[in-house]
Amino acid sequence: SPSWAEADSLFSLSVESENLQKQIDELASFSDTPAPSVTRILYTDKDVTARRYVKNLMGLAGLSVREDAVGNIFGRWEGLEPELPAVATGSHMDAIPYSGKYDGVVGVLGAIEAINVLRRLGFKPKRSLEIIVFTSEEPTRFGISCLGSRLMAGSEALLKALETTIDNQNISFVDAAKSAGYAQDPVDITSVFLKKGAYAGFVELHIEQGPILEEEGVSIGIVTAIAAPASIKVDFEGSGGHAGAVLMPYRNDAGLAAAELALAVEKHVLESGSIDTVGTVGILQLHPGAINSIPSKSHLEIDTRDIDEERRNVVMEKIRQSAIRIAKDRGVKLAEFKIVNQDPPALSDESVIRAMESASKDLKLSHKLMISRAYHDSLFMARVSPMGMIFIPCYKGYSHKPEEHSSIQDITNGVKVLALTLAKLSLK
Ligand code: GLV
Ligand code: MN
Numbered sequence: 001s002p003s004w005a006e007a008d009s010l011f012s013l014s015v016e017s018e019n020l021q022k023q024i025d026e027l028a029s030f031s032d033t034p035a036p037s038v039t040r041i042l043y044t045d046k047d048v049t050a051r052r053y054v055k056n057l058m059g060l061a062g063l064s065v066r067e068d069a070v071g072n073i074f075g076r077w078e079g080l081e082p083e084l085p086a087v088a089t090g091s092h093m094d095a096i097p098y099s100g101k102y103d104g105v106v107g108v109l110g111a112i113e114a115i116n117v118l119r120r121l122g123f124k125p126k127r128s129l130e131i132i133v134f135t136s137e138e139p140t141r142f143g144i145s146c147l148g149s150r151l152m153a154g155s156e157a158l159l160k161a162l163e164t165t166i167d168n169q170n171i172s173f174v175d176a177a178k179s180a181g182y183a184q185d186p187v188d189i190t191s192v193f194l195k196k197g198a199y200a201g202f203v204e205l206h207i208e209q210g211p212i213l214e215e216e217g218v219s220i221g222i223v224t225a226i227a228a229p230a231s232i233k234v235d236f237e238g239s240g241g242h243a244g245a246v247l248m249p250y251r252n253d254a255g256l257a258a259a260e261l262a263l264a265v266e267k268h269v270l271e272s273g274s275i276d277t278v279g280t281v282g283i284l285q286l287h288p289g290a291i292n293s294i295p296s297k298s299h300l301e302i303d304t305r306d307i308d309e310e311r312r313n314v315v316m317e318k319i320r321q322s323a324i325r326i327a328k329d330r331g332v333k334l335a336e337f338k339i340v341n342q343d344p345p346a347l348s349d350e351s352v353i354r355a356m357e358s359a360s361k362d363l364k365l366s367h368k369l370m371i372s373r374a375y376h377d378s379l380f381m382a383r384v385s386p387m388g389m390i391f392i393p394c395y396k397g398y399s400h401k402p403e404e405h406s407s408i409q410d411i412t413n414g415v416k417v418l419a420l421t422l423a424k425l426s427l428k
């Protein structure tokens with residue numbers, strides 16, 4: 001008797017907001033940089049501590065917890081018909097260097113609270129409900145974004161790449177995973193792959209990371225599509241030498257090649273003519289990094305995205321052509337031009353969109369359809385499950401910096417929409 005669906009029960013969807021805020025603050029304290037910044041990198045002590053914290057909360061919410069070989073965490077609430085494909089929700093809790101408290105975390109702690117909300121209501125799911133905490137949505141440590149969800153979606157290319165993937169301290173992926181208690185012998189990373197049809201639906205709650213909802217005073221964003229991300233690593237090599245003794249005509253400066261390529265990235269992005277095309281050089285390293293030494297090596301990492309995949313691919317090809325030309329003109333070697341990922345966009349599923357819309361309406365929350373310019377684990381979950389995302393406003397659209405903030409009222413609204421959406425999907 002799903003009396004929960006009646007209007008009276010909807011008004012009693014009771015989110016324990018104060019407690020949720022306390023958990024968000026507590027999780028933020030597991031950081032390698034001082035507050036208000038948060039830095040939580042894959043498989044570090046802080047990451048392991050955060051995992052323990054969240055697994056404990058999942059246990060308290062009555063979920064049965066398991067982890068896969070790379071540390072994706074699953075918390076399951078068994079439904080009345082446990083043989084049916086489950087409905088899942090979740091996000092990540094790794095945090096890039098000097099970022100904020102809310103990216104990913106709202107979709108993890110908020111999901112646990114959504115389950116608690118449904119339990120307090122006496123709701124009985126038909127399909128099982130599962131929370132997934134994804135390993136390494138952020139590419140910080142190994143340069144690979146959405147590592148956990150990409151693997152879950154069955155990426156053979158990633159499986160292969162992980163055999164030789166190392167971090168910048170030359171620690172291999174497998175050794176790092178082992179140090180955090182994962183990838184135990186015999187290491188079988190294919191076990192992370194999801195079986196086809198494992199989930200009937202996947203919904204991720206996330207801060208918008210853009211300014212639209214706040215600017216327009218709208219409570220809930222219903223994501224219809226996720227923009228297509230790509231990333232490239234480039235290395236230039238020159239002869240280096242003494243900054244005083246080597247005269248300008250005799251130089252082949254790898255640093256200047258990198259600088260020129262960074263400007264070329266901006267130029268090619270702007271040439272697309274669309275406001276939706278973006279490109280960023282977020283990593284630029286010079287070797288040996290001494291004021292009186294001409295850079296003999298340079299390393300760039302380039303992020304480019306668009307809602308239009310083909311247009312993004314044109315930009316990538318132009319960047320490649322520029323890298324070749326710059327190397328030639330400057331007499332440096334283009335030692336590496338590696339496309340790390342070149343992902344297509346993802347579309348949300350109609351039925352999940354309808355469930356999110358109807359939940360927002362039931363709760364009398366203003367909502368609008370929008371696209372996600374950031375990527376999320378949902379980009380990969382869409383390959384194996386009908387997918388949808390719920391956005392909430394965040395202060396000035398700030399994200400990936402310490403000033404990132406969402407009000408507890410907005411988070412509470414998001415948790416309610418998530419709870420009701422999960423309930424609806426679980427009864428289908
Ligand atoms: C996710 O963190 C992204 O960079 O979009
Ligand atoms: Mn992020």
Ligand code: MN
Nearest residue numbers: 103104137376
């Ligand atoms: Mn995120």
Ligand code: MN
Nearest residue numbers: 233235299336
């Ligand atoms: Mn490199």
